Amino acid sequence: MSSPPAASRKRKKAVVNKADDLDIVMKKCRKLKEELRLKASKSTSSREEEEELGEIPPGIMEVTAMSTTEVLEGIEAIALSIASQVMRCNPKGFSMEIPSRASSNQVYVKAWDRIVLGSKRSSRSFTNVKESRKSAITLRAMQLIHAVLDKRIHITKRDLFYTDVKLFVDQAESDGVLDDVATMIGCTRSNLNVVASDKGLVVGRIQFEEDGDPIDCTRMGVGGKAIPPYIDKIENIRSDAEFVLLVEKEAAYMRMAEDRFYHKYPCIVITAKGQPDVATRMFLARIYNELQIPVLALVDSDPYGLKILSVYMSGSKNMSYDSASLTTPDIKWLGLRPSDLNKYDLPEQCRLDMTENDIKTGQELMKEEFIQKNPEWMKELEIMVKTKKKAEIQALSSFGFQYVTEEYLPRKLREGDWI
Template sequence: MARPQVQMVPIDASVYKSPVLKKVNQLTQALASGGQLPTLAELNVFNVREVREMAPTEVSTEIERMVVGVVSSILRGEGFRYAVPSRTTANQIYVTELDRIVLADKLSVRDFTNMSAVRKTAITTKVMELVHQLLAKGIHVTKRDLFYTDVKLFKDQSESDTILDDVACMVGCTRSSLHVVASEKGVVVGRIAFRDDGDLIDCTRMGVGGKAIPPYIDRLTDITYVRCVQCVSKRVDRSDAKFILLVEKDAAFMRLAEDRFYNKYPCIILTAKGQPDVATRMFLKRIQNELHLPVLGLVDSDPYVGLKILSVYMSGSKNMSYDSASLTCRDIKWLGVRPSDLTKYKIPDQCRLPMKETDIKTGKDMLEEEFIKKNPLWSKELELMLKSKEKAEIQALSTFGFQFLTQEYLPQKLRDGDWI
């Protein structure tokens, strides 16, 4: 297939020489000079379970192999059982050098003769059967579709979702390799173009709503290709963005999109509209890997819905630690809103929110997390938040005007290199 011929919305070439981007360019250079991350083996980290993208035929073959193993177990008189990787919290390992959580390779037995495990064993078998059917037909379905195939057995979608992760871990593949995905949630806008299942998408022309990040990340191609806007006669295999702006909330995303922030400060803006979903995490990881751009995070000054969300993008979630290699981004910078910003930008008291006991507990628990301990500046900000017992939303900046975020706050942050 020919490369996409894209002439993105043109921007003034002087933008790239703006002093506002000087610190960003330095950050990009530092990222590029950082070299390749070591592998787990090079770090002498063994006995961990990590998955990879697998072709449908590979996944089907592995499911068939496991079923044959179950039949053999029954014929040997050992009963109907599965060896399932344990994904408990106690089985999670934080690898400091990689700044992500991995899953120790420890198995538990799911036995049909054990009364407490009968339903889980039955659900595991059903999910494997459904996945095998999907792969044979070459189609994808949502997790909700999967649940509705047997509501009586699954009872609640959380049960089928959990077993789906178990099956991916048993097979040794990413969850997307099972052809079961979550509904579209994340959106992207800005200086990037790609093909989505063959269709050319120019994210500079997606309006205020942005382009929905498709759940089938494996069908995205030509992500890095755009036509050079400074000299249209040239073609370069690279986006002209200077950084990726990761935004927690849809409201902030819409303000950035409507103000065409990405044309004034060349960037790619994306959000999962709250808690990050798998597709958004995979998309972020992929564009960071292919474009080699720094990621700056814009979240609420809040230990749970702000900093915790940022940590999932960076270090991974414990329930999907088996796939952290394809779901985490190294060295995300915390741009804002940080606790120290409340004083620095004179956020009025009425725009600040008192922390609840649950917020305080979450904050204290996060201080014990390895990824926080690794970054003293993050710890300092979190301690400041706990001391003041105040939090604030990104929208608190609107007290100074609806466009304060895009015209004052972010430009100053970029100019000063004010991220940690």
């Protein structure tokens, strides 16, 4: 009897065991994990105590997670306030008061190591010609959000836009007011149940339940699991990982996933495919807070790689009002760092010339408080700006396609070479 053709044979999944040198390689990472947990156990100071010490500017505006019912009541309270103004026939017209999200109202709080929203507020009038259209868009968005919450469903930002294309005209218009609505109510943007499409990916040694369905990220294929935009539906997170590997580029992430790096050195691998989205940032923050394991970042050796890392750590100015749930403190910069280019003898053809815009971005980063607080980050940026050279993570493939998983990362972990 002839054997079945090769194409019809079921391919068995390759078994990847823990690395033989696991205990040696992970020694410093395990020490970092213990330091992290010790620090968390000692961190008992309250916001009131920090304000008394003068570490937090007065009047900081921060939103909190709310239930669907609370958000619905918040929208209804705003609607009643506007109706009340109309009924009083105020000669000055009627308006909405909104916390200002202007750059001048963005405040970096060193004690929290993140950007937050200041105390300034602005008024959006319905009778002012310049503001009437924006006011109409804001109210229409609130009406649609109320309907979505009332049905207990989620929609995408694109769905919201197509509900009233004639009014919104451009999706940027409907997207922009979502942050305004969240700050007016005092809830997180995810509480509005209007989400962006899937972007982030996770693979490795983590299990959880998503809306009641069990998810094991070691059994999701080489592509891993898409991080859902509704993080509130994720529960019962479990893991035996020693650390989280945060990767800037999808290509590098795919290398980790295909090589099953997370089995050799137990970890969770996450990517947002570049600039991080809200869901990935929130998912990472939850993992960090619930599992209390170190987060090590692998980004390009250029100003944008560091800028992306700073968004994960200190937040973005656009969503400074929700930085508490979107930031992950004390992420370690593992690589690819400017000092690595010489340390690992990266070939000259893999070192790219920085553009004038790259250099300008690097110089601007050196002026930021969240960069200046870390002298070692400053040294790396100085090397980058001085040499005017940058490199991508993929440049390490010049030593071999699997060099990053078989040589570079194990050496980095063994030496504790992170800052």
